[in-house]
Amino acid sequence: MxxxxxxxxxxxxxxxxxxxxxxxxxxxxxxxxxxxxxxxxxxxxxxxxxxxxxxxxxxxxxxxxxxxxxxxxxxxxxxxxxxxxxxxxxxxxxxxxxxxxxxxxxxxxxxxxxxxxxxxxxxxxxxxxxxxxxxxxxxxxxxxxxxxxxxxxxxxxxxxxxxxxxxxxxxxxxxxxxxxxxxLLPETFTIKEVQELYEAIYERPFARNNFQKKILDQQVLERLEKKFTGAANKAPYVYRWKRY
Amino acid sequence: MxxxxxxxxxxxxxxxxxxxxxxxxxxxxxxxxxxxxxxxxxxxxxxxxxxxxxxxxxxxxxxxxxxxxxxxxxxxxxxxxxxxxxxxxxxxxxxxxxxxxxxxxxxxxxxxxxxxxxxxxxxxxxxxxxxxxxxxxxxxxxxxxxxxxxxxxxxxxxxxxxxxxxxxxxxxxxxxxxxxxxxLLPETFTIKEVQELYEAIYERPFARNNFQKKILDQQVLERLEKKFTGAANKAPYVYRWKRY
Missing domain, CATH: 3.90.79.10 (Nucleoside Triphosphate Pyrophosphohydrolase)
Structure with a gap:
């Protein structure tokens, strides 16, 4: 006002x-x-x-x-x-x-x-x-x-x-x-971060496997290539939302 | 106006x-x-x-x-x-x-x-x-x-x-x-009538068995007793919405 x-x-x-x-x-x-x-x-x-x-x-x-x-x-x-x-x-x-x-x-x-x-x-x-x-x-x-x-x-x-x-x-x-x-998210993120966002919004936990499947099934995420670092690469995949 | x-x-x-x-x-x-x-x-x-x-x-x-x-x-x-x-x-x-x-x-x-x-x-x-x-x-x-x-x-x-x-x-x-x-429906109706309503609203057909299961699974319908008519009773069940 x-x-x-x-x-x-x-x-x-x-x-x-x-x-x-x-x-x-x-x-x-x-x-x-x-x-x-x-x-x-x-x-x-x-x-x-x-x-x-x-x-x-x-x-x-x-x-x-x-x-x-x-x-x-x-x-x-x-x-x-x-x-x-x-x-x-x-x-x-x-x-x-x-x-x-x-x-x-x-x-x-x-x-x-x-x-x-x-x-x-x-x-x-x-x-x-x-x-x-x-x-x-x-x-x-x-x-x-x-x-x-x-x-x-x-x-x-x-x-x-x-x-x-x-x-x-x-x-x-x-x-x-x-x-x-x-x-609500930055440009790139992991599935875990998306799940944490949903959990914050709905104020309840989601089962990890189900959540991952549900999100990926919607085919709205694009998986980015992992950068080659030379070290053993255990970092999770990083995604971004597909642009339409 | x-x-x-x-x-x-x-x-x-x-x-x-x-x-x-x-x-x-x-x-x-x-x-x-x-x-x-x-x-x-x-x-x-x-x-x-x-x-x-x-x-x-x-x-x-x-x-x-x-x-x-x-x-x-x-x-x-x-x-x-x-x-x-x-x-x-x-x-x-x-x-x-x-x-x-x-x-x-x-x-x-x-x-x-x-x-x-x-x-x-x-x-x-x-x-x-x-x-x-x-x-x-x-x-x-x-x-x-x-x-x-x-x-x-x-x-x-x-x-x-x-x-x-x-x-x-x-x-x-x-x-x-x-x-x-x-x-949008009268007091009582058959599942077929609910399906026809959904088909009219979404302007597409629904598979009968799936639709029936989906609606009944929501547990919002109450099935009325069939009236005894003496004749062989092949009339479909009639339902009404549960009052809360």
Whole structure:
């Protein structure tokens, strides 16, 4: 949410985008979460609005690029959140009460920001990124931005925790059908690393032989030639995803 | 779309709902499509807007109930359609040009309806109904309303044909995972009828023995006792979906 440039007329009213950005590191599935630069410990998903001249997918890419530095990200809508009572109002009132001078300092007040406290329908997107390619960038109202393991999330504003859980459910449903897991991995990897990724996402172990057979049967992996090192070569095969 | 009561301030602006209503009849998957009461052959998906005090799912249920008479329908979001150029403008200009007096008769003009010609983001819902329970009802701007087999659709306005195709793709992906097919069937049915339904949805044959095994293995069907008729009983078993 870009509180510092709230030019109401630029945006579609009462419609926002929230992004659940997944990464994979240290055998853990993680989510990228900024902490807002206000007193009161406000963590919020990367979010934003849709400009009048902008496709919704473009808006999501812009919001993702702002925090990750990545222009080309795998992303997908996963749910629209639209109950009648869904609004920023409670959160923003608490924020203003705890930060009485902050908006003044920016030349803003709750009247100027009134459109932000109306009911909002929000389109949830999830994104999968290679965590090592991300160039973490604070948004202009962030105090910090950090990767959190899926089981160690901070307390988030509004319905943002629910959003993460529904995004994860959707990721699990889509993972085999859509062969999208490679977006979370580096260029090359071993089968063991793919298995560890799946185990992190589904939070359960897979039997090694079955898993290897299942993945290889999908014929989506390309096995790379082992480099001749002169030594006895017991290193596992390295793969990459086939390009289509 | 309810052109006859366009009370702009009641609704979230630039956000609509379009519904793809699937039914099953004569071994064919069908879609419910109204034809608008204007010169020019305009077919459009059942659609509407979201009232300020209404959940988006409630709005979808209201739109579905208007045309089907059914209050309790299986429905699911499947995609948000939100390219920057997406608008009713071209369609409405053509409609007005071909029906110069119609809006006058209703005391309306394109200025009053200006908010309808802006860019619209639309949330696509698909619904599954037991076609025999539907009480077809024309909306207040419909000339007629009819079930069309999925391969014999009329020419639809805007991106509504694309919406149907994406709804169908989603239905195919979800069918096994979510065990939702029963929403398209009457209370009781034979395994052969379930197979015919799947064949209509996927537009391909299934091998009978495999299909029967696959469906029964899911343990979602309850077999009813055959009624004793005195005659030699060669009728197939009749099933219904287990209630949870």
């Amino acid at each position: 870009n509180l510092k440039s709230p030019r109401e007329q630029e945006y579609i009213q009462q419609l926002s985008i929230d992004c659940v950005i997944f990464g994979y590191e240290d055998e853990q599935l993680k989510v990228l979460i900024p902490k807002l630069d206000f007193t009161g410990d406000f963590w919020a998903l990367p979010a934003g609005f849709i400009q009048q001249e902008e496709d919704i997918d473009e808006a999501a890419r812009r919001i993702l690029a702002e925090r990750t530095g990545l222009a080309d990200i795998y992303l997908e809508q996963f749910r629209v959140f639209g109950t009648a009572k869904r609004s920023n109002k409670t959160f923003m009132e608490r924020l203003v009460a705890l930060n009485p001078t902050k908006l003044d300092d920016w030349g803003l007040d709750l009247n100027t920001l009134g459109w932000l406290t109306r009911r909002f329908v929000s389109i949830g997107y999830y994104a999968l990124v290679d965590i090592h390619k991300v160039n973490l960038q604070k948004g202009n109202i962030d105090a910090s931005i950090q990767w959190y393991p899926i089981r160690e999330l901070p307390s988030l504003i509004m319905d943002h925790e629910e959003m993460i859980h529904i995004a994860l459910d959707t990721l699990r449903l889509n993972l085999d059908q859509k062969l999208i897991a490679y977006n | 309810n052109l006859k009561s366009p009370r702009e301030q009641e609704y979230i602006q630039q956000l609509s709902i379009d519904c793809v209503i699937f039914g099953y009849e004569d071994e064919q998957l069908k879609v419910l499509i109204p034809k608008l009461d204007f010169t020019g052959d305009f077919w459009a998906l059942p659609a509407g807007f979201i009232q300020q005090e209404e959940d988006i799912d409630e709005a979808a249920r209201r739109i579905l109930a208007e045309r089907t008479g059914l209050a309790d329908i299986y429905l699911e979001q499947f995609r948000v359609f939100g390219t920057a150029k997406r608008s009713n403008k071209t369609f409405m200009e053509r409609l007005v040009a071909l029906n110069p007096t119609k809006l006058d008769d209703w005391g309306l003009d394109l200025n009053t309806l200006g908010w309808l010609t802006r860019r619209f983001v639309s949330i696509g819902y698909y619904a599954l109904v037991d076609i025999h329970k539907v009480n077809l009802q024309k909306g207040n701007i419909d000339a007629s309303i009819q079930w069309y087999p999925i391969r014999e659709l009329p020419s639809l306005i805007m991106d509504h044909e694309e919406m149907i195709h994406i709804a169908l793709d989603t239905l195919r992906l979800n069918l096994d995972q979510k065990l939702i097919a029963y929403n």
